[in-house]
Each structure stands twice: as structure tokens, then as C-alpha cells.
Amino acid sequence: MPAPKRIGSQTVAFAQPPVILATAALAGAKEGQGPLRPTFDKVIEDPYYGEDSWEKAERRFLQEALEKALAKANLRPEQVDYLLAGDLLNQIVAANFAARALGIPYVGLYGACATIYEGLALGAMLIDGGFADYVLIGSSSHYSTAERQFRFPTEHGSQRPPTAQWTVTGAGAILLGRQGKGPRVTHATIGRVIDLGSTDPMNMGAAMAPAAANTIVSHLSDLGRQVTDYDLILTGDLGYYGRELLLALCREYGYELGERHNDCGLMIFDRQKQDVHAGGSGCGCPAVVTCGYLFQELSAGRLRRVLGIGTGALMSPITTKQGDTIPAIAHAVVLEA
Amino acid sequence: MLFLKAFLVGGFICLLAQLLMDLTSHKVTPAHVLVGLVTTGAVLSALGLYEPLVKFAGAGATVPLTGFGHLLAQGAIKGAAREGLLGVFRGGVASAAAGITAAVVFGYFAALLFRPKG
Amino acid sequence: MVRQFDPSQPLEMQKRQYQQMVNRLVPRPPVWRNCLWAFGVGGLICTAGQGIVSFFQGVGLSFLDAATATSIVLVFLAAFLTGLGLYDELARYAGAGMLVPITGFANAMVAPALEARTEGLVLGVGARLFAVAGPILVFGIVTAWLSGLIYYLFGPRPPLGS
Structure with missing residues (x-):
């Protein structure tokens, strides 16, 4: 018997579509100067966010976004069944360390910049499959951690071609639930x-x-x-x-x-x-x-x-x-x- | 006049490097361009072609990285002439030691004193 | 209409067609503007260098020593500007104008070292100082060594007894 929720070559349809109960978006200074500033929960001007390295700052961005999404839905970490998260750093350390702090059963994801959508798709499957009531999803990047890992040191005087893109400093978190109000x-x-x-x-x-x-x-x-x-x-x-x-x-x-x-x-x-x-x-x-x-x-x-x-x-x-x-x-x- | 020559020659070397970066494939990175310049400088120097440029343009020829290659090559060649095979090994780095040491020392202390802005 | 990309073709053909699409669409960097900046800023750094050389010659140094002293001064200035976070801001416009002078070499050493401070002095700063600038030294030293070797093997013989 073919999988009942599977449609066509690679799509699934959820029988009881999971609900986005809450989200949180934390952005860095440059993002805060952009047109979407009013849509962010918080703009953090300091690229170190009070930490002593950019890597720790990114970790704190992600952890805070996850905690904020939980707080908005009035949930405690113990009530969440799974945390799905990932980032761009080697060994997805921002997500791993944020998961250590939250203590929610955790699945680390790597889909590069597609990670938040990878998490949404998998989280919805977990819920509609009857494996979870709540799934928390998060992903982050930081301009300086990404530059230093993938390209040049940030203070190196190199010129960018017109096709180059600017890595966003920010973290987003989504709380998915089996029922409730929301998209x-x-x-x-x-x-x-x-x-x-x-x-x-x-x-x-x-x-x-x-x-x-x-x-x-x-x-x-x-x-x-x-x-x-x-x-x-x-x-x-x-x-x-x-x-x-x-x-x-x-x-x-x-x-x-x-x-x-x-x-x-x-x-x-x-x-x-x-x-x-x-x-x-x-x-x-x-x-x-x-x-x-x-x-x-x-x-x-x-x-x-x-x-x-x-x-x-x-x-x-x-x-x-x-x-x-x-x-x-x-x-x-x-x-x- | 000396200043004008330094400006024109130094600027021209930089312009050539810029063309190399902009008109070639993305596989030619800044690192490749810099390695190319230092190697070119050393080769031109060994062929006796760089010293006249230094006489003509002064800092216009010594400040760009080609000048660094020239310094290394002249050191090795003069070392060979003066001390033989040992000089081949000793001469190059010895002649460029001041610049390299400056970069290491200042780089080290800069890393202690400053925090990168990102 | 000729299709620029035909998904029904085999993968190799699709790749070729797609890369042609990319090449048609992607702009060249602003070459003229970049060259003007590189020429102007690179020229100015060399002119400043000449000023420093002339100063050192004025206090009695030979040209070679003056040029060496100038390198030290320029390397110091570049390290300082890199520490303040200004070097990369200027180089965004000046491109090769700030990459090619000895200041660019200094920047290439300081920039990775600054960031690596968080990984400690030995495994961080010490190890990363040469991360970007290492290749310049390697190729410069190897080429110079070869030049010296060729001179040693085939160059004019020094007079006996010298």
C-alpha cells in the first residue's frame, strides 16, 4: 500500500495540518537598518552580543530566539517533544550548544541556508505522524562566523564581486503544535x-x-x-x-x-x-x-x-x-x- | 619628479593586479594574484630587469609586492655570489627579514590589543 | 524561440546551457572604476612610501636601508588600521590598490590573527598569522632560492681566493 499522505514524486500533504503557534526573530545591527526592522522581535546592535566571541554570540542569538518562541506560547522546554535546529558552522555548533542549554530532545539539521524549511517540513511530519504535540524549530547565522569559516577573515581587505551576498546575522525560531490558533x-x-x-x-x-x-x-x-x-x-x-x-x-x-x-x-x-x-x-x-x-x-x-x-x-x-x-x-x- | 614616478609606477602595478582579478575567472583569487606578483618580481629581479625599475621609480617599485620578490631574489643571488651555496639558502629571507619580522611582531601585538569589529 | 535552457536534455547539456545563462546574466565587476581606484590609492601609498624613503635617506640611510625602514613603517600603519577595523573598509573600494602594496601583506597577516585571538595565543594567533600571507612567503622564498641556485650554478664565478 502506498504511503497515504504522499503525493506525486516528492510532496506530502498533512492530514491535520500542524499549526505555527509562535515565532521569534532576532536580527543584527545591519538587518535592523533594513526595511524589515519593524517585523523583528529584537535588534541586537552588538555583533558580540556581550560574549567574547562571535561563535558564542551566534549561539546566544539562537538560544534566545528559541526561548522567546516558547515564552510567547507560554510553554516550558519540558513540554516540547523535539527540537530541530541547525546553522552554518562546522558541526552545527550554534544549534548543538543552544540545544544543550534547552535540554529538549534534539535532532541537529544541516541544510545550509535551507535549514529552517527543512525543520518546518520535518517538524510538521513529526506532528502529523502522531509522534509529537510540540516541535520547536530554529536556525541561525552570523556574518562574522560565516565569513571567517567560508571566505576571508572579516578584517581582510578583499573586494566583493557584484554577485556576492551578505550573510545575515540573526536567528529565527518556530513553535509548531498539533492544535491551536495560527497559520x-x-x-x-x-x-x-x-x-x-x-x-x-x-x-x-x-x-x-x-x-x-x-x-x-x-x-x-x-x-x-x-x-x-x-x-x-x-x-x-x-x-x-x-x-x-x-x-x-x-x-x-x-x-x-x-x-x-x-x-x-x-x-x-x-x-x-x-x-x-x-x-x-x-x-x-x-x-x-x-x-x-x-x-x-x-x-x-x-x-x-x-x-x-x-x-x-x-x-x-x-x-x-x-x-x-x-x-x-x-x-x-x-x-x- | 621622484614622487610622480613613484605614484605612476606603483599605481600602474596595482592597476595591473586589479585587471588580473577583475578580468579572469573567479578561480584567480586575491591570494593567487599576490603570489603571482611576488613570483614575477623575483623572476624579473633575477633576470636583472627589476633593479632598473627601482632606480627609476624608487618606492613605486619597492613598496608593491613585486618589490618584496625583488628583495628576496637579490638577497639570494648576492648571497650566492658572496657565500656560495650557503648564501643561496641564507640570502633571500635575510634580506627581507625586517619586513617579515615587522609583520609578525606588529600582527601579534595587534591581535593582543585589538578586537576585530566584524 | 530558441530555448536557452531545455530541461528535457541530458544533464551534461543542461549544465552547459545553464552556465551560459549564468554567464550572460552575471555582470562583470565595474572594471574601470575599480582600476581607477586601484591606480589612485596604490599610487598614493607608493608616493607616501617615497616620502618616507626620502626622509630616511635625509637622515643618512642608504636607499636599501631607507626602503627597509619604510616597509617597517608601512607594515606598522597597516597593522594599526587593520586593528581599528578600517583597512577592510578602505580596501572595499581600493581593491588591488590596498592589496598589492606591502600594507596588503601586513593586513593579510593581521586580519586572521585578530580573529583567532579567541582560540588562544598559540593555536589561535600564532597558528593563523600566516593563514593568508603564508603562500606569498612560500612562493617568494622558493623563487628567490631558485634564482640564487641558478646564479650559484651558472652565474659568473667569483675570483679565486675571495
């Missing part, structure tokens, strides 16, 4: 790893766009839906050039995303004023936009049905130096008001 997760489409031969680590948008296109097209065809069935199709961090490539690719598959599409990396910064080149990126980028802006729009009913897609570039500095191309992944989740 619902109705479907999830788990992506395949897609690699169309991009090698430029300074052009992540180009590496990730084919994965986003693949997941969007699979999702729409699995459900027999059209672009117009969604008020918004929101990708994670493709940036300006990645978005252009995504639109062109989807057109070749016969879908015109056009005005319905937006990208968290383009929304979080003002590209004209903020010197971020092609836009924002990093786990924190889709996390804070989803947990801030998107959650608020859905809760207020200004958006009724949204396809959110996390996009992640699955590379490391070593694979890049060894000449490997950059594989990418995209996970999609349908959110309904």
Missing part, C-alpha cells in the same frame, strides 16, 4: 540535491537557483497547482541574480512566477543603500524573514497561502578548493492563514 503547514516538498555545475563560491544565487526551480516545479506538478494558487512564492536567499535565474528556469518549465515571487535575501536589506551587493544570505536570512514578516502577514490574513522555499548551497571551503562544483538543495512548505 498552518499544509504540505511539504522535500528537495533533491541539484547541481548544474556552478563553481563560483561568490555566486551562491547561481548555484542554488536550479535547486529552487526543481523543487518549485516538482511541488506544483505534484499537487497539480498553478503559480496563481499562491499569494506569494518566497525563496530563501537567492539574491538578485539568483532570482533572475530562477524566473528564467521556471519559465522554461512553463511556469511564470513573475510578481508572485519574492526572495528573503532581497527583502531583508535595501540593496540601494546598504552595500550588500546581490542581497542577503545565510540560515538567518530565511529564518528571520519567515519568523518575522511572513508569520505576521499570515497571522493578519494579508497573505492567505504562501509557498516558502528554503535554499541551501551544500559546499565547504575544501570542496571548493578541490575544484568540486556546488550542489544545492531546496525544501518547500505550504503555509496557509
Whole structure:
């Protein structure tokens, strides 16, 4: 007997769609200067956040976001069945250490910048599968920890090409529940790893766009839906050039995303004023936009049905130096008001 | 006049490096460009072509990294002439020792005194 | 209409088509502006260097010693600016103009060391000082050594007894 909730090649439909009970979005200083400032729970100006290293600061960002989401729903950590979290650092240390502090049964995730959506999809499956009442999901990134791990030391005088993106400093957390009031997760489409031969680590948008296109097209065809069935199709961090490539690719598959599409990396910064080149990126980028802006729009009913897609570039500095191309992944989740 | 020559020659070397970074594939990183410059400087120096540039442009030729390569190569060659094989090993780094030591010492103390802004 | 990307083609063909799409779309860096900045700022640093060289020559140093002393001064200034967090801000515009002078070498040593302070003095600062600048030393020293060796093997012989 085929799995009853499985539809098409890679999509699942939830029988009792889990509810987003609460979210929290913490952002750094530069993000706080951007257009989405009013949607954040807190803007933290100090990149160290009172700690003695950036790594500890990122950990504190994530832990505080998770705790804030719990507090908003009046829940204690002991009441949560699973914590699903991940970040960009080696061995996902920000998530591991935040999980140590919270003491919730924990599954560490790595989907690069797609992690928050990977968590949403898995969390919804855990709840709808009858394995949990509450699942807490979180993801974070920090400009300086990511720069130092993936690119150059932050104080090194190097020039960025126009396609470079700015890693968001921020953390987002989502509390999913079996029942309650809030936007619902109705479907999830788990992506395949897609690699169309991009090698430029300074052009992540180009590496990730084919994965986003693949997941969007699979999702729409699995459900027999059209672009117009969604008020918004929101990708994670493709940036300006990645978005252009995504639109062109989807057109070749016969879908015109056009005005319905937006990208968290383009929304979080003002590209004209903020010197971020092609836009924002990093786990924190889709996390804070989803947990801030998107959650608020859905809760207020200004958006009724949204396809959110996390996009992640699955590379490391070593694979890049060894000449490997950059594989990418995209996970999609349908959110309904 | 000396200043103008230093400006023009030094600026021109930087401009060449900028073109190398901007017009080549992303696989040519700043590190590759710097390694290329120091190697080019050393090779030109060994061929006797860099010293005339230093005579002409002064700091315009010694301040860019090509000048660092020149310093290393001249040190090794003069070491070879003066002390033979031992000088080949000793001369290069010895001639550039001041710059390297400065970078290590100042770098070390900077790391103690400053906290990176990020 | 010719399709720029045809998903029904084999993967290798898709890759080729996609990379062509990327290349068409992705802009070149602003080369003229970058070159102007690199030329101007690089030139100015060298001019300042010449000023310092002339000063040291004025107090009686030979050109070679004056140039060495100048390197020390420039390296100090670069380390200081890097510590203050200003070097990378300036280099964002100046590009190669601040990468190529000896100041760029100093910046490449100080920048990783600053960050590595959190990992301790030995495994952090000590180990990371050469993380970015190491290759410059390696290739410079190897090339110089080869030059010296070739001179030793094939260069003019020193007069006997010297």
C-alpha cells in the first residue's frame, strides 16, 4: 500500500495540518537598518552580543530566539517533544550548544541556508505522524562566523564581486503544535540535491537557483497547482541574480512566477543603500524573514497561502578548493492563514 | 619628479593586479594574484630587469609586492655570489627579514590589543 | 524561440546551457572604476612610501636601508588600521590598490590573527598569522632560492681566493 499522505514524486500533504503557534526573530545591527526592522522581535546592535566571541554570540542569538518562541506560547522546554535546529558552522555548533542549554530532545539539521524549511517540513511530519504535540524549530547565522569559516577573515581587505551576498546575522525560531490558533503547514516538498555545475563560491544565487526551480516545479506538478494558487512564492536567499535565474528556469518549465515571487535575501536589506551587493544570505536570512514578516502577514490574513522555499548551497571551503562544483538543495512548505 | 614616478609606477602595478582579478575567472583569487606578483618580481629581479625599475621609480617599485620578490631574489643571488651555496639558502629571507619580522611582531601585538569589529 | 535552457536534455547539456545563462546574466565587476581606484590609492601609498624613503635617506640611510625602514613603517600603519577595523573598509573600494602594496601583506597577516585571538595565543594567533600571507612567503622564498641556485650554478664565478 502506498504511503497515504504522499503525493506525486516528492510532496506530502498533512492530514491535520500542524499549526505555527509562535515565532521569534532576532536580527543584527545591519538587518535592523533594513526595511524589515519593524517585523523583528529584537535588534541586537552588538555583533558580540556581550560574549567574547562571535561563535558564542551566534549561539546566544539562537538560544534566545528559541526561548522567546516558547515564552510567547507560554510553554516550558519540558513540554516540547523535539527540537530541530541547525546553522552554518562546522558541526552545527550554534544549534548543538543552544540545544544543550534547552535540554529538549534534539535532532541537529544541516541544510545550509535551507535549514529552517527543512525543520518546518520535518517538524510538521513529526506532528502529523502522531509522534509529537510540540516541535520547536530554529536556525541561525552570523556574518562574522560565516565569513571567517567560508571566505576571508572579516578584517581582510578583499573586494566583493557584484554577485556576492551578505550573510545575515540573526536567528529565527518556530513553535509548531498539533492544535491551536495560527497559520498552518499544509504540505511539504522535500528537495533533491541539484547541481548544474556552478563553481563560483561568490555566486551562491547561481548555484542554488536550479535547486529552487526543481523543487518549485516538482511541488506544483505534484499537487497539480498553478503559480496563481499562491499569494506569494518566497525563496530563501537567492539574491538578485539568483532570482533572475530562477524566473528564467521556471519559465522554461512553463511556469511564470513573475510578481508572485519574492526572495528573503532581497527583502531583508535595501540593496540601494546598504552595500550588500546581490542581497542577503545565510540560515538567518530565511529564518528571520519567515519568523518575522511572513508569520505576521499570515497571522493578519494579508497573505492567505504562501509557498516558502528554503535554499541551501551544500559546499565547504575544501570542496571548493578541490575544484568540486556546488550542489544545492531546496525544501518547500505550504503555509496557509 | 621622484614622487610622480613613484605614484605612476606603483599605481600602474596595482592597476595591473586589479585587471588580473577583475578580468579572469573567479578561480584567480586575491591570494593567487599576490603570489603571482611576488613570483614575477623575483623572476624579473633575477633576470636583472627589476633593479632598473627601482632606480627609476624608487618606492613605486619597492613598496608593491613585486618589490618584496625583488628583495628576496637579490638577497639570494648576492648571497650566492658572496657565500656560495650557503648564501643561496641564507640570502633571500635575510634580506627581507625586517619586513617579515615587522609583520609578525606588529600582527601579534595587534591581535593582543585589538578586537576585530566584524 | 530558441530555448536557452531545455530541461528535457541530458544533464551534461543542461549544465552547459545553464552556465551560459549564468554567464550572460552575471555582470562583470565595474572594471574601470575599480582600476581607477586601484591606480589612485596604490599610487598614493607608493608616493607616501617615497616620502618616507626620502626622509630616511635625509637622515643618512642608504636607499636599501631607507626602503627597509619604510616597509617597517608601512607594515606598522597597516597593522594599526587593520586593528581599528578600517583597512577592510578602505580596501572595499581600493581593491588591488590596498592589496598589492606591502600594507596588503601586513593586513593579510593581521586580519586572521585578530580573529583567532579567541582560540588562544598559540593555536589561535600564532597558528593563523600566516593563514593568508603564508603562500606569498612560500612562493617568494622558493623563487628567490631558485634564482640564487641558478646564479650559484651558472652565474659568473667569483675570483679565486675571495
